[in-house]
Amino acid sequence: MLRLPVLRHAAPTTLDEAIELLAAEGTMLAAGGTDLVPNLKRRQYPEAKTIVSLRRIPELRGIDLLDDGSLRIGALTTLAELVADDRAAPALREAARAVASPQLRSRGTVGGNLCVDTRCHWLNVPETWRRAAEPCLKAGGDTCWVAPAKRFCWAVSSTDLAPMAIALDATVELAGPEGRRRIPLEELYRNDGMAHLTKAPDEILVALVVPPLGDRRAGYRKLRRRGSIDFPILGVAARLGFDGEVCTDARLVVGAIVSAPLRLPQVEALLEGRPLDAATIRAAAEAAGKAVRPMSNTDLTSRYRKRMVPVFVRRLLDELVGASGATATS
Numbered sequence: 001m002l003r004l005p006v007l008r009h010a011a012p013t014t015l016d017e018a019i020e021l022l023a024a025e026g027t028m029l030a031a032g033g034t035d036l037v038p039n040l041k042r043r044q045y046p047e048a049k050t051i052v053s054l055r056r057i058p059e060l061r062g063i064d065l066l067d068d069g070s071l072r073i074g075a076l077t078t079l080a081e082l083v084a085d086d087r088a089a090p091a092l093r094e095a096a097r098a099v100a101s102p103q104l105r106s107r108g109t110v111g112g113n114l115c116v117d118t119r120c121h122w123l124n125v126p127e128t129w130r131r132a133a134e135p136c137l138k139a140g141g142d143t144c145w146v147a148p149a150k151r152f153c154w155a156v157s158s159t160d161l162a163p164m165a166i167a168l169d170a171t172v173e174l175a176g177p178e179g180r181r182r183i184p185l186e187e188l189y190r191n192d193g194m195a196h197l198t199k200a201p202d203e204i205l206v207a208l209v210v211p212p213l214g215d216r217r218a219g220y221r222k223l224r225r226r227g228s229i230d231f232p233i234l235g236v237a238a239r240l241g242f243d244g245e246v247c248t249d250a251r252l253v254v255g256a257i258v259s260a261p262l263r264l265p266q267v268e269a270l271l272e273g274r275p276l277d278a279a280t281i282r283a284a285a286e287a288a289g290k291a292v293r294p295m296s297n298t299d300l301t302s303r304y305r306k307r308m309v310p311v312f313v314r315r316l317l318d319e320l321v322g323a324s325g326a327t328a329t330s
């Protein structure tokens with residue numbers, strides 16, 4: 001059985017207190033702990049000394065409908081709570097429902113999902129297995145053992161919620177020692193497996209704010225080996241606006257391809273300004289397949305996952321064009 005390392009634990013009751021605690025070296029935040037705890041048990045964070053639990057901070061809880069119709073989802077909202085809230089866009093609820101399993105969704109939070117660490121076949125194993133080689137880049141070494149020829153970390157973004165929330169033009173509220181700021185969710189991510197979040201280490205994600213969907217349509221499709229629990233090895237999120245038959249605005253975001261959710265503006269441009277007939281959808285799906293190069297660092301081969309991109313994009317767009325509301329399936 002893997003055991004947790006010996007760590008200090010702090011449970012602040014205010015955001016300011018939590019931010020102050022984060023200033024100390026080796027401090028890590030925990031929300032539901034569903035990703036953090038297994039990673040700690042595998043000794044993926046040898047620098048960790050103190051865990052700051054966010055669970056006693058009331059300000060991080062709750063889902064509120066704002067005056068402009070946006071939904072403000074506190075970072076500590078569990079995925080199960082989001083799934084159950086019928087004020088949220090159905091596509092966002094479906095993306096949340098596609099995460100892991102019921103047990104993990106009842107504990108795992110929206111903030112934790114948006115900040116969840118990138119995953120790697122080499123690193124996400126018990127430390128005793130990794131001792132066979134020097135530490136990899138992400139663990140402080142010099143080599144990426146997934147792609148030793150490259151000096152680049154190939155760990156893959158594995159959040160289900162982020163691609164869908166980006167497609168919905170969501171923003172996030174962050175709080176840190178310099179105060180509060182709000183940024184588009186898309187800007188929270190960078191394509192770097194070792195440092196996939198652009199926020200400062202001592203900033204806390206306070207809330208996700210999702211604008212109203214209006215009469216647009218949105219959906220999420222996920223590829224994974226076992227529909228009951230697995231991380232995504234491909235996620236496709238789309239939002240489409242229409243004027244009659246003509247698509248007026250499109251968002252297409254793919255997840256679990258590289259170290260950040262990847263928006264595909266070149267494919268969105270193929271959809272905008274025209275009716276979405278079968279030929280247009282096929283052309284967009286093929287363009288999406290050509291635009292991505294899945295990292296070879298998850299379940300199933302990158303070749304297969306690349307071939308699935310146009311299939312999943314086409315199926316989702318077909319579904320949205322035929323549907324009057326949002327749908328998503330795993």
Ligand SMILES: Cc1cc2nc3c(=O)[nH]c(=O)nc-3n(C[C@H](O)[C@H](O)[C@H](O)COP(=O)(O)OP(=O)(O)OC[C@H]3O[C@@H](n4cnc5c(N)ncnc54)[C@H](O)[C@@H]3O)c2cc1C
Nearest residue numbers: 031032033034035036100108109111112113115160205231
């Ligand atoms: C078997 C298994 C299957 C899984 N399948 C999926 C899946 O299919 N899809 C998926 O998306 N995830 C999956 N996960 C990962 C995880 O369960 C979810 O992403 C969950 O939502 C993480 O939320 P949490 O609150 O437990 O985060 P935690 O584990 O507490 O934290 C995750 C990371 O986010 C940071 N963090 C947490 N909250 C904040 C905050 N408010 N501000 C700043 N940083 C913060 C933590 O420091 C940590 O680095 C799976 C995990 C397991 C063990």
